[in-house]
């Protein structure tokens with residue numbers, strides 16, 4: 001946007017530096033404690049966020065914090081403010097050592113990054129009236145929720161709230177989708193009860209609100225005018241990226257590991273082209289497996305699987321130790337978990353009286369073998385075999401099992417009652433560091449437990465009859481088997 005074109009003349013001869021477009025205005029008018037803006041590329045998200053931060057800069061003690069995941073990414077935001085802020089507040093000063101704007105009143109807008117979760121200590125002991133996250137799906141829920149405690153008034157008269165922008169994809173895709181996108185229809189306030197226990201023991205219920213305000217490039221005429229090819233670039237991307245970035249589709253996204261995953265509620269009973277199916281009574285002749293991934297401050301995961309005569313796995317029951325906050329563990333001791341496993345196995349009609357083979361996270365056996373988690377569970381007569389931790393082999397097994405045959409039948413089905421599996425496994429993304437493996441900062445405990453069970457029941461890759469259509473191979477250089485192999489590796 002050129003300065004001249006962006007600057008319009010407002011009343012009394014003042015030049016208007018920036019005015020919100022209708023969608024941005026809808027976002028900036030919201031009253032909720034938290035709001036997410038965007039859901040696709042190019043909707044004027046970052047512009048709206050940096051301008052929102054200015055709302056209270058006339059109040060001397062006001063402090064705003066604007067976050068991006070890494071520092072280099074922040075540069076783009078800072079450039080925006082270097083363009084806009086001085087034109088509105090000629091006496092505002094930017095300190096590029098500290099990355100802080102200081103306004104004539106004394107108010108501050110501070111830029112920060114949080115490349116690693118441990119970087120949150122940079123914000124410890126600070127209070128920010130306004131907190132803005134740009135590209136929220138680059139953050140984990142832990143990082144976002146830590147900042148809740150920093151969102152406090154610096155003095156009387158400020159409004160305290162948080163605003164974010166995001167498009168689909170990234171380590172935080174799963175939790176952002178759940179918190180803002182699927183929690184309610186767009187533009188609908190979600191109310192959450194928060195119970196506060198006071199030192200004298202009485203409890204008070206407070207309410208917190210949040211909302212999703214969608215926008216896409218189609219809501220940004222300024223961009224369409226200045227860069228008409230932007231939309232062409234988005235439209236020519238591979239399908240997953242195109243759907244996500246152009247239309248804000250949160251069901252497929254770039255970086256997703258298990259792109260084969262399908263959850264089609266219309267097919268829960270005929271079980272075609274869906275992994276999720278309706279529960280049923282497992283025949284007595286099928287064998288039963290139980291997998292464990294241990295966690296204490298992170299969730300633990302216990303999953304029960306039935307194996308049919310074709311070696312197909314059915315995840316029939318789960319026990320997931322999560323507090324309700326994504327990726328937060330319930331901190332239960334191993335003996336208690338073991339007792340609960342036994343209780344479930346005694347009561348679930350599909351598990352009662354069955355011989356169950358168990359396999360667990362090899363890390364549950366400490367080197368001395370005495371007080372290890374495995375040993376504590378054994379005292380409760382719950383025995384786990386040591387799982388095979390080979391990560392890439394395990395991941396390939398999961399891919400082989402998720403692949404559909406010509407009839408639309410996979411080798412892994414999941415009962416629709418296994419809510420946490422359905423929530424977490426499809427949201428896993430690739431690691432930036434180890435490009436063939438998943439990003440272990442995600443909520444991967446159920447996936448790990450599934451991996452141990454798959455490695456005990458390995459299957460061969462299933463050959464596909466037709467190569468995936470997007471592959472261009474005019475000289476027919478690739479052999480059929482390679483399609484299976486390559487298709488499962490990361491696609492850029």
Ligand SMILES: Nc1ncnc2c1ncn2[C@@H]1O[C@H](COP(=O)(O)OP(=O)(O)O)[C@@H](O)[C@H]1O
Pocket residue numbers: 001006018019020021024038040041042043044045046047048220222223
């Ligand atoms: N209200 C507005 N007025 C003029 N230009 C705008 C406005 N909002 C966004 N733009 C321009 O549109 C482009 C994309 O906006 P940006 O906020 O960076 O999008 P996003 O963060 O959604 O990808 C930028 O050049 C930006 O300056």
Ligand SMILES: [Mg+2]
Pocket residue numbers: 045046047
């Ligand atoms: Mg942006």
